[in-house]
Amino acid sequence: MMSLIKAAVGGLTGICRACGHQPGPLHSHLKVLAAGLKTYEIPPDYSDVVLLEKPKLKFMNKVPNYKKAKKEMKKLRDIQGPATGANAFTSGQYAIVAMGGGYLHWGHIEMMRLTINRKIDSRTMYARWRINAPYKPVTRKGLGQRMGGGKGAIDHYLTPIRYGRFILEVGGKVELGEVENVLIEVAKKLPFPAKVMSRESLAVFQQKQADMEQNNQNPWTFKQIARGNMMGIRRVLSPFDLRNHGRFSGKFHFPGRV
Numbered sequence: 001m002m003s004l005i006k007a008a009v010g011g012l013t014g015i016c017r018a019c020g021h022q023p024g025p026l027h028s029h030l031k032v033l034a035a036g037l038k039t040y041e042i043p044p045d046y047s048d049v050v051l052l053e054k055p056k057l058k059f060m061n062k063v064p065n066y067k068k069a070k071k072e073m074k075k076l077r078d079i080q081g082p083a084t085g086a087n088a089f090t091s092g093q094y095a096i097v098a099m100g101g102g103y104l105h106w107g108h109i110e111m112m113r114l115t116i117n118r119k120i121d122s123r124t125m126y127a128r129w130r131i132n133a134p135y136k137p138v139t140r141k142g143l144g145q146r147m148g149g150g151k152g153a154i155d156h157y158l159t160p161i162r163y164g165r166f167i168l169e170v171g172g173k174v175e176l177g178e179v180e181n182v183l184i185e186v187a188k189k190l191p192f193p194a195k196v197m198s199r200e201s202l203a204v205f206q207q208k209q210a211d212m213e214q215n216n217q218n219p220w221t222f223k224q225i226a227r228g229n230m231m232g233i234r235r236v237l238s239p240f241d242l243r244n245h246g247r248f249s250g251k252f253h254f255p256g257r258v
Contacts (some may be wrong), residue, residue: 010071046173050091055126057086057113057168059135062106062157069154071139078136078160079103079251081244085165086130092169094176094198095130102192103249104159106134110170112186119182131164134159161192163253192251221258222246 039107077103089095109131109257134157141152161167167190176198187194197205223245226237240248249258 006217028256034123044175049171049173051124051172052091052126052128054173055115055120055122057127057129059113060106060109061131062134064133064135064157071137071151071154075136076250077240079162081162082161082163082253087160087164087166089166089199089202090130090169092126092128092171093174094171094183094196095169095202096167096187096190096194096200097197098161098167098190098230099193099195100253101130101160101162102190103132103136104131104161104191105156108190109134109159111189114167115186116170116182120179121171121174122257125170125174125179127168127170129163129168131159131168136160163248163251167194209255210255216258 034240082103083098120127136158137154138156138158139152140155141149170183180196183196187196225233225244226245247254
């Protein structure tokens, strides 16, 4: 009886091809581990990165140093349309880019300065501003005053921001994963939509916009309709719409419009 059981078990397990002996019933269920080589990624080369002498964000004054403060109107055109300056990288590798128009208070600037300076390693990375200190005056009348009496006194100052404007840059011997969480935390607290971008992601974003214009299947674009004055549309269009081809509505940007 035992010989029949051994023969049956031997028939089920088979014979080992490597050594030729007859394995036991549990040998076929064991996993044989083999040592191998692992290929690691080549670390990035930071030989061409030059660190700044002052790696941290500098303090910005709350009030500009004017000899005589001058009141002015709101001038909403300061936050409308795309930015004409500070919309490209200089020496940094990562940046916070505005995706819409708005105003920065001194409290926002101080929040960014304290957060970035505390959480970056000044020995291997640096940060620099791409915006100006608050310079646009905002007037306000005291509580409980009657209407009239002229324009109120200057209450505080703002920094106007347009679409595509770089708020700050971060560079040095650092990868995006090390500073992305810090930059996203700062971008979420801004009073307008903002996005964290690197040099590569900015190039991909711009190429995507160019491909949308080139591969557009709609034969009637906003630019062609406005230039051709179809159905007399020029009567209701402003110079702002003609200049930006309908991609903006005030401080808001329409990414899907070409």
